[in-house]
Amino acid sequence: MRFATPAVVLSLHAHGEHGAVVRLMTPEHGLQAAYVRGARGRRMRPVLIAGNLVAAELAARTEAQLAQATVELTHSRGPLLSEPLPATGIEWSTALTATALPESQPYPRLWSALDALLAAIEAAPTASGWGTALVRYELLLLAELGFGLDLSECAASGRTDELVAVSPRSGRAVSAAEAEPYGKRLLRLPPFLLEGGRAGWADILDGLALTGHFLARDLLVGRAEAVMTSRERLISRLRRAAGLD
Incomplete structure (x- = not known):
């Protein structure tokens, strides 16, 4: 497995003396976990801040193996x-x-x-x-x-207007008339x-x-x-x- 992709840095967990397992959100490969060498070093710390946009290259011998990644900063949200x-x-x-x-x-x-x-x-x-x-x-x-x-509609009446609440059980909308007897038991x-x-x-x-x-x-x-x-x-x-x- 080998690919290059833009990514958003999501999290970083120390692994080994200087490296870390970094989780990245990518557009075509979803959530990816990869080991980054020197992730906690002076040069990489500002790059691997959650929310930063990066260009990443990931490679692994098999799909079951934790990928190794090289990462370059494309946009920092560090400030x-x-x-x-x-x-x-x-x-x-x-x-x-x-x-x-x-x-x-x-x-x-x-x-x-x-x-x-x-x-x-x-x-x-x-x-x-x-x-x-x-x-x-x-x-x-x-x-x-x-x-x-x-x-999209009231769970009780099927009305599509005056929807004011959501049932905490079903996750369905409730209209004003149907919500009134339940008071604060519904979510606004x-x-x-x-x-x-x-x-x-x-x-x-x-x-x-x-x-x-x-x-x-x-x-x-x-x-x-x-x-x-x-x-x-x-x-x-x-x-x-x-x-x-």
Whole structure:
């Protein structure tokens, strides 16, 4: 096995004295784990930061063998590490991707969405500018892995208008009339997920509460504690930025 590819750096785990196993998200080969020699050295440390775009060459004698990789930086997001909210947004989105995806299965839509999300985090002046992209990325991840939500019509009545909530059990939308008797037992469905466009802080946080419920229940079972700490830190910082804490 040998191929060259653009990639997003997702995570790095020390291996040996100077090397590391790096997880990369690629457009055609999905999640790839590879050993990078000297990964913790002075020259490679700035390259292998989560969220960076790199050009990678991977090679292995067999598909079962851990690949060896050489990596060159094409775009650094290292400067964002000094900004708490963008840094936490990148930390969470890359950790989620590295944890949830199976290796070596292509997810071109997720590759494009992750690339767009990281670009939005880098470009937007405030987190309210990329919060909706994060919610949509989490929804897409659920859908691509077989746990998509059905927001097309009311689960009880079949109505396609006035959809305001989601059942935490079925993941299906619920209309205003049908949701009223259940009160806070349902998850709020923020309008931007149906109508598109930007959203305010309250809608972004409600969107993250919605996706977070299904990520923890369906995708991160047995693995949630390790990565959800990053998400909790992100939510806390978002709430602070919104003036809610």
